[in-house]
Amino acid sequence: MERIRLGNTVFEGRNNAYLIPGDRPTLVDVGVATASVRRDVRGGLDAVGYEIADLDAIVLTHWHADHTGLAGELQAESDASVYVHAADAGIVSGDPDAVAAERDIRERRFEEWGIPDGPLDELTSFLDGHDELQGERVDVTPVEDGDRITAGDGELEVVHLPGHAAGLSAFSFDASDGREAFVGDVILPKYTPNVGGADLRVDRPLETYLDSLARLADRGFDRVWPGHRDPIDDPAARARAIAEHHRDRTRRVLSVLNEHGPADAWTVSAHLFGDLSNIHILHGPGEAFAHLDHLAAEGVVERDGTEYATTVDDIDVDELVPVPETKR
Structure with a gap:
């Protein structure tokens, strides 16, 4: 090869x-x-x-x-x-x-995430270009x-x-x-x-x-x-490290919601990643959405329209985000 x-x-x-x-x-x-x-x-x-x-x-x-x-x-x-x-x-x-x-769901998600007009125009121009x-x-x-x-x-x-x-x-x-x-x-x-x-x-x-x-x-x-x-x-170890990264990110998402009240995916993304440009205007709120969606499905946050808020005080993130065992 x-x-x-x-x-x-x-x-x-x-x-x-x-x-x-x-x-x-x-x-x-x-x-x-x-x-x-x-x-x-x-x-x-x-x-x-x-x-x-x-x-x-x-x-x-x-x-x-x-x-x-x-x-x-x-x-x-x-x-x-x-x-x-x-x-x-x-x-x-x-x-x-x-x-x-794919384009239809893209437009629907962008609206759900709350991407402001300016960044949305920049992202759309980047993708279409x-x-x-x-x-x-x-x-x-x-x-x-x-x-x-x-x-x-x-x-x-x-x-x-x-x-x-x-x-x-x-x-x-x-x-x-x-x-x-x-x-x-x-x-x-x-x-x-x-x-x-x-x-x-x-x-x-x-x-x-x-x-x-x-x-x-x-x-x-x-x-x-x-x-x-x-x-x-050592791909198993790398898979484990990436899962641990997502466990840490879940904790950060929960911290944003606890400190700043109900928030949409764009707002959570801004707290996680700061200012974004071109393709990252897609990837940032997308990553935030993936975690918010997971927490909502697990019943520890609640979605109201485009915003998410915590509903549980004591959250076991280790249980919510499993990390695979390394087999070597």
Whole structure:
């Protein structure tokens, strides 16, 4: 397997694509649709003796443009089959109904979160101004949890791990020294993946993501290959650290509500993160919403319109935000 490092000046940077050589050359994730990333992909393939036309399969971890943007044009040049989880297939393929549904829920959430007009205009301009990064239309083959995809000289097993995105999936495989996986943005070595704002279609985003962290930790992977930056050699420990981060953030959200009274997601976000710009105007209140939504579902805060307020004095955050056991 070969890692191809991709630039990304639009979002968080340092994306990865992975080439699985063999009888069925396969590329895992493809990067955002920009000229510089096109050069990165071609150069990375060329360095190990491959061309785009050699690809037989493209596997996408989730629908975000920095993972899928070049899929359409790479497919057109190679005639490769493109695989993505069924929950994300409609958006990746450019299905008008799926795209419209995502935009509808986006508009509804922005109103519910209480984003003021100024930041909302900035966010809308940012999102609409980067539509081309999604790239060309893609003919996708939807997959589900447990499916197996022939890749290289072996197989990839689909492991559905939603939260950051509804269809986010890892693809696990046997390596020379254990079981490994390509994990997209399920866990990252430096940042904590955004939950709540990254995919507004996800119901109960924090609970869903915590369940996925527990499932990933339980699989006992020896190493995982993320969508950004370097490989993670103890993925169960990293999953635990991210869950502990969300436990701490839950405490901070409760502190904001206790100190400042009923508040909407935007107000809580402002106390957590301060001033925000471009994509973070989405991610900040989205993260706050994920925690507020979780607390409301657990019955410790109450939602009245767009505002949330605590209803319980003694709250056991450790019980509300479980942390997976590390199995090594």
